[in-house]
Amino acid sequence: MLIRNPKQAFAKFSAIATLTLVPFFCVEAATFTFTAIPDADESQLRTRFDKVANYLEQQLGVEVSYVPVKSYSAAVTAFRNNQVQLAWFGGLSGVQARKLVKDSQAIAQGYEDQFFKSYIIAHQSTGLKPSTDFPDISGTTFTFGSKGSTSGRLMPQYFIEQQLHSSPKDIFKRVGFSGDHSRTIAQVQAGVYQVGAVNYKVWEKELAEGKIDTSKVDVIWESPTYPDYQWTIRADVDHKYGEGFTQKVKETLLSMDDADLLSSFPRSSFVAATNDDYQPVEDVAKQIGLID
Structure with missing residues (x-):
């Protein structure tokens, strides 16, 4: 049908152009996912960590999702299979995960985790x-x-x-x-x-x-004290989410100061961590035969 009204013609052209351009310019970045070992009542975990996901999403500028797991071993498996890119691990589960995913890093621990x-x-x-x-x-x-x-x-x-x-x-x-x-x-x-x-x-x-x-x-x-929980991130996140993303995640965790968010862990704050901090845990796990 012939369109005689110029404004109507322009509107139709604009609509067609918009539909054509959407696939090229509105591609969403991959969701950044994390999990946490189920160390307490499972019913509380989603409430606790959905709040953390919202905080990370606001600070990182990418969609962030918390993925619940049923067991400690399931958390390690999810990390190994790239179902999650970040995890709140215990000392042992963090050691196990980093041994399975080469060059992954412990980037932050609770202040209290230095002497758990x-x-x-x-x-x-x-x-x-x-x-x-x-x-x-x-x-x-x-x-x-x-x-x-x-x-x-x-x-x-x-x-x-x-x-x-x-x-x-x-x-x-x-x-x-x-x-x-x-x-x-x-x-x-x-x-x-x-x-x-x-x-x-x-x-x-x-x-x-x-x-x-x-x-x-x-x-x-x-007991005497030992190093425990930490945030561990996969080695390939910079490639997937952009150069410097690991450092951005680390800085975001270290700057978390909202008391309600910190109570989700519960910790008073987060401090920097490295893989070397957990060598004592690995040594004990080898000594009693839990890892090779």
């Missing part, structure tokens, strides 16, 4: 009391957290073997793996296990929230 610690907790029925000396927990039932947890398995097992001179399977009547620190606390509090190993940060958070009944369960021993 584990608690040994016990049900009141054991009669065990807080002590600076390692307690005699032989013959009890014992639960670790996740099999891949630094604070809930690796370091507690190391300290137990150092102090009691045998492996957990020979020391305890029964050994379990709860899956995360919240479950460890709940299981020992309920008497499902008599003794357990837990991340001190999760214990203190749940204690402050009124979730722990210290007439039923309490801390009986506090």
